[in-house]
Amino acid sequence: MKHIAIGQAGGPTAVVNATLAGFVRALNQNCSLTFIMNGYEGLVNDYLLHADDDIISEVIAHEKVPGAALGAGRYPLSEEQIAQSVKTLRKFQIDTLVFIGGNGTMEALAKIKAEADRHGYPLQTLGLPKTVDNDLAGTDHSPGFGSAAKYVAHVTRDMGRDLLAMTNFEQVRIVETMGRNAGWLAAAAGLLKEHAEDGPHFIGLPEKPLNPDFLFNQISESIKCYGAALIVVSEGVRWEKGKRVKRDQVNGRPILGGISQSIEQTVKQNMDVVVRSELLGMNQRSCAAAVSPTDFHEAVQIGKVGAKWLFEGASDVMVALQRADGPGYAVDFLPVSLQTVVQKGERQLPDRFSDDLNAYNEWLRPLVGERLPVYPPPLQRRHNNGHIRIGSQQK
Amino acid sequence: MKHIAIGQAGGPTAVVNATLAGFVRALNQNCSLTFIMNGYEGLVNDYLLHADDDIISEVIAHEKVPGAALGAGRYPLSEEQIAQSVKTLRKFQIDTLVFIGGNGTMEALAKIKAEADRHGYPLQTLGLPKTVDNDLAGTDHSPGFGSAAKYVAHVTRDMGRDLLAMTNFEQVRIVETMGRNAGWLAAAAGLLKEHAEDGPHFIGLPEKPLNPDFLFNQISESIKCYGAALIVVSEGVRWEKGKRVKRDQVNGRPILGGISQSIEQTVKQNMDVVVRSELLGMNQRSCAAAVSPTDFHEAVQIGKVGAKWLFEGASDVMVALQRADGPGYAVDFLPVSLQTVVQKGERQLPDRFSDDLNAYNEWLRPLVGERLPVYPPPLQRRHNNGHIRIGSQQK
Structure with missing residues (x-):
């Protein structure tokens, strides 16, 4: 037996x-x-x-x-x-x-x-x-990833709507996902983006070192167009000239979760905007809902x-x-x-997906498992188009 | 007209x-x-x-x-x-x-x-x-609070189960909720707690200044019994001898969200445990799910x-x-x-609730609006009771 x-x-x-x-x-x-x-x-x-x-x-x-x-x-x-x-x-x-x-x-x-x-x-x-990181090789994907991706996609869209309502108080949010060496989860942040105003406005992946000037430019453009910028980065992202940012180390394993704060500081030092960073944290792997x-x-x-x-x-x-x-x-x-x-070894997000997020979303959609409600376009668009506004003063 | x-x-x-x-x-x-x-x-x-x-x-x-x-x-x-x-x-x-x-x-x-x-x-x-903080006076509660409380209660229970599985890597998590001056939201973290092992094991409220020795003691007890301690604190919590911790200031309004990091540092300096802090963040007020x-x-x-x-x-x-x-x-x-x-002015959590969280949960339950699935007791309990274990060495 x-x-x-x-x-x-x-x-x-x-x-x-x-x-x-x-x-x-x-x-x-x-x-x-x-x-x-x-x-x-x-x-x-x-x-x-x-x-x-x-x-x-x-x-x-x-x-x-x-x-x-x-x-x-x-x-x-x-x-x-x-x-x-x-x-x-x-x-x-x-x-x-x-x-x-x-x-x-x-x-x-x-x-x-x-x-x-x-x-x-x-x-x-x-x-x-x-794995929630989806970095196991030899399989199309792994259990755990689809739910984590669903969580990240959901909350990014929702946080984006929250931020759009707060532009007179803060303009930039940096949201950090899990993903030590692979950007699968961070890239999922855009799955539910239906309108240009919706977050994310930029996604940072471990596979693509981050150039600060490029990032500042993305943030400026987004603020100019929508009044705000929602940036999503994987915990494994590193600056083009720099090491990964770690918060701590346990048994020789670095606890990541710090790049969003590093970006927050850098943006503060270089741009005249209010910026806040936050980690999506353990919910990504534990949220039963x-x-x-x-x-x-x-x-x-x-x-x-x-x-x-x-x-x-x-x-x-x-x-x-x-x-x-x-x-x-x-x-x-x-x-x-x-x-x-x-x-x-650890499987990274391939270029065919990081270079074409639409193709990635097509690949990802069935794993999330259900069609989610579509949000209407933000009302601010009406103002940006300017065709109904009755006030006189530019914001 | x-x-x-x-x-x-x-x-x-x-x-x-x-x-x-x-x-x-x-x-x-x-x-x-x-x-x-x-x-x-x-x-x-x-x-x-x-x-x-x-x-x-x-x-x-x-x-x-x-x-x-x-x-x-x-x-x-x-x-x-x-x-x-x-x-x-x-x-x-x-x-x-x-x-x-x-x-x-x-x-x-x-x-x-x-x-x-x-x-x-x-x-x-x-x-x-x-308000998600529920600090408006003159009303039993305010729209927005019930959903935020549901979110906090849900994710605290789920994060607690995650932490229980990780005790050989980390023992303490400090989770920070919204609530600038009132502990309604932080106190909601315990709504779904069914078993002693489940989080939270301690809740810190703005209404009750935090004594470090008392906190250390709570953490030690919890680790002794369950191998881990999940601590929930409101962003407005202050140390018994100290000011509130703020991360930033915008238009004269402090952005709180820092007490969990302050607690993380203090626990690290005083206890031989691995501890991590995290903010529940904007999801509390924006999570449509x-x-x-x-x-x-x-x-x-x-x-x-x-x-x-x-x-x-x-x-x-x-x-x-x-x-x-x-x-x-x-x-x-x-x-x-x-x-x-x-x-x-801002309505705080009354003593009748902070001193009796069961009474508070009874008050809160209808606002969350649905009976949620009950989790079974953690399997670790079997080991703690020791009556079925076939191994020989104490952990």
């Missing part, structure tokens, strides 16, 4: 528990199941929970709850801890190891498999993708497909998504080797 | 356009209507839009759009500008002035009325309440009732909400004089 252990690792998403629930539900065959708590930390430290019917019910009850039900977190593995992980597997006679996570998770999974191989311990491994129905559905399916594949003998692979041929949107599930995922 | 002018002032809310639409829809009687653009700035500078059928349709189309359709903003009036406002009214023969706004808006409206009186210019005035159905309904009704009252001769009053007697939740609309609203 198979003994499967599953864990979640890395930062949570709003649908990472949906994948877990999908996986657990699909295990209707003869096997025993152990949950690994707090990601790889649990594997190193025997922080395991054996799955009985009650626990399985509790896990499934988290299907629509954000966070990672098992605990996840960041726990970079040393060589020693990799060896320890295999000892844990051997100790509890776990022969099948599954992790839901991103790039770091897949890399750790491949390393544990290699270590098990070295010791002649037979181990089947499977990766289930999860913004979950995309497509993202949720795919997250569940990936868990189910992964469980099915285990009993068909798949190993050393991640479940990837591929868009199906034909009209409309549909996905196929296909295995991609963990080695490939690791070797390809 | 009445000539009514209406404007929106102050920071927008997610439902301030609902009040405007409700008002405009209810004007089925014989009158002419002018929209004042960009709040009081428009009145001073003749930035007015005469309402024809097209414009009225456009305004009504903004009913569910965040921001202020007419433009709002902050524009403190000098004596000269108050005199200029009355000149504008006279010039365009406007005899009825309506503003949707908060404390500053009502005060300006009362001053313009007094100036009109001094010059023997007959003017009918009416205020329609709007978080609009409370009750809040939206009341916002529309307040506009309608205001329009009706104008034709019954009401003047120098604000439309206030009063809870109706009897079981269940219902509101009556009643006039409260602008003088009273101005004299009472």
